Amino acid sequence: MTGHPVNGLDDVVHQRVRLGILTIAHEGRRVEFGYLRTTLDLTAGNLSQHLSTLENAGLVTIDKGYEGRRGRTWISLTRAGRAALRAEIRQLKQLIEQLERGSG
Amino acid sequence: MATDGPDPRARLAASRGLARRVRRERRATWFPLLVFAVVTFLAIPVTRNGHAVGLNCRALPVAGPPLARVCVAHNSAAFVYWPVALIVAYLVIAAFHLHRSRARGVAGRIGPYLVVGVLLAVAVTAGSVWASRTVLTGRYDIVGWHLLGRDVYQLVAPACAIGLALLVLAAIERSVALLLVTLAYLVVAVGGVDLGWRIAAPSPWTFVPHLVVAGGILLLASAGFAVAQRPRPRPGPPGG
Numbered sequence: 049m050t051g052h053p054v055n056g057l058d059d060v061v062h063q064r065v066r067l068g069i070l071t072i073a074h075e076g077r078r079v080e081f082g083y084l085r086t087t088l089d090l091t092a093g094n095l096s097q098h099l100s101t102l103e104n105a106g107l108v109t110i111d112k113g114y115e116g117r118r119g120r121t122w123i124s125l126t127r128a129g130r131a132a133l134r135a136e137i138r139q140l141k142q143l144i145e146q147l148e149r150g151s152g
Numbered sequence: 153m154a155t156d157g158p159d160p161r162a163r164l165a166a167s168r169g170l171a172r173r174v175r176r177e178r179r180a181t182w183f184p185l186l187v188f189a190v191v192t193f194l195a196i197p198v199t200r201n202g203h204a205v206g207l208n209c210r211a212l213p214v215a216g217p218p219l220a221r222v223c224v225a226h227n228s229a230a231f232v233y234w235p236v237a238l239i240v241a242y243l244v245i246a247a248f249h250l251h252r253s254r255a256r257g258v259a260g261r262i263g264p265y266l267v268v269g270v271l272l273a274v275a276v277t278a279g280s281v282w283a284s285r286t287v288l289t290g291r292y293d294i295v296g297w298h299l300l301g302r303d304v305y306q307l308v309a310p311a312c313a314i315g316l317a318l319l320v321l322a323a324i325e326r327s328v329a330l331l332l333v334t335l336a337y338l339v340v341a342v343g344g345v346d347l348g349w350r351i352a353a354p355s356p357w358t359f360v361p362h363l364v365v366a367g368g369i370l371l372l373a374s375a376g377f378a379v380a381q382r383p384r385p386r387p388g389p390p391g392g
Contacts, residue, residue, distance in 0.1 A: 064163070071167045075174040076258040083257030087174070115254065122259075137167070143160040 057143075060105045061136045065090065065098050070133045073108060073125040081121035099123065107132055178260050179381055180252055181330050184245045184321055185374035188314045191237045192367035195230060195310075199359055202229025234310040235277040242269035242317070261324060268320045272313040279309075311341035311366055329380075333373040341366035 061067060068088050073079050085095050102108045107129035111122045125133070246266050253259035315338040322330040339345065341362075349361040 062163075064166075067163065067167055068170055071170045072174050072258070075171050076178060076253075077261045078259050080257030087170070137164065140160045140164045140167075144164065147160070 057139050058132060058136065060101060060107070061132045063098075065094075066102055067133075067136060069095075069098060069102060069123070070107065070125065070129055070136075073123055074130065074133055078111075078122045078124040081123065084123065102129070105132075174258060175326065176381070177256065178258050179325055179327065180248070181321070181325060181327060182374045182378035182381060183248050184241075184318070185333075185370050185377060187241045187244055188318070189367045189370035189374055191241050192311075192314075192363055192370060194237065195233060196360055196363050198233045199230045199363075200356060202231070202233075231280055234280065235273050238273040238276060238310060238313060239270065242266060242273065245269075265317070265320055265324055269317050272317055276310050276313045309342065312338070314370075315342060329377070333369075337366065337369050337373070340369055 061070060065088060069084060072084060072087060081092075081095065081099075084090075085092060088095070090098075099108065099110060103110055105128075107126055109124050109126055111124070113120060113122070242265075246262055249260060249262045315334055318330065318334040318337065321327075322334055340347075345365065347361075347365050349365070351357050351360060
């Protein structure tokens, strides 16, 4: 393990779709499954897979319920999820700095 | 180690773009502004139909004619109207946000806004009771500001509660535009600016210019935000 910022990136968070899910969830108190699906342009199955990965890592919580007869699934960021997102953004910024130093 | 994605710059830009887009879609700044404008305009007939009670006078503490004195009275209807109207306004705004978050699928953080709103309504009530019993005739130093009695009354007026609630909303929504509108509102409403429109006593409508100007700013801002935040076609999914 070296001190290079790439080594600080977390596979679970760094993946494009999962980073998108965490970013969206961070902007709201909670987000609905359908909103994530249309915003990220994913199929329901694909989104479910990514959500399971994030839930297993303890980064999001998933609440299923009903509003009237309509089933709804709400996703919220956990404290660990917020910290992981912050860490990812920090690592990305460090990586960009290193790239710019290298090319400068 | 993760290497998914070609360029960290593109990944960071995509993440920021997504955050901006969600924030934009979540905002409905026009609604609280509209509610507070309505509350301000409704105060006009309410205040007109109330009457001055609890007249409280004190002689001026400066050398002058023996009859020079300052009197404070409160309007019976406005005294009850403002705390009730502000609490109802916060409840309506909270209900709107809940409804909208269900419809859109993204819920914002309304809790801090509600807590601050109710605290401000309580503060307005306490401030009104205090102001109706206190005759301020001198100069006052409040956290380094030199204020006259009438300035102190403005600080405990409902307009100040509306302005502070909007400041909290600007912080929650991270909206610079709302912050600027709120500062302009506070200068006009709390500073007692009437834009040169005055109705002289003994007309019973002397309070109208102040409320019309303050309500007008809120209404104009609401219309501006409604246009700026109208739904747009959704862009494609983020790249990177």
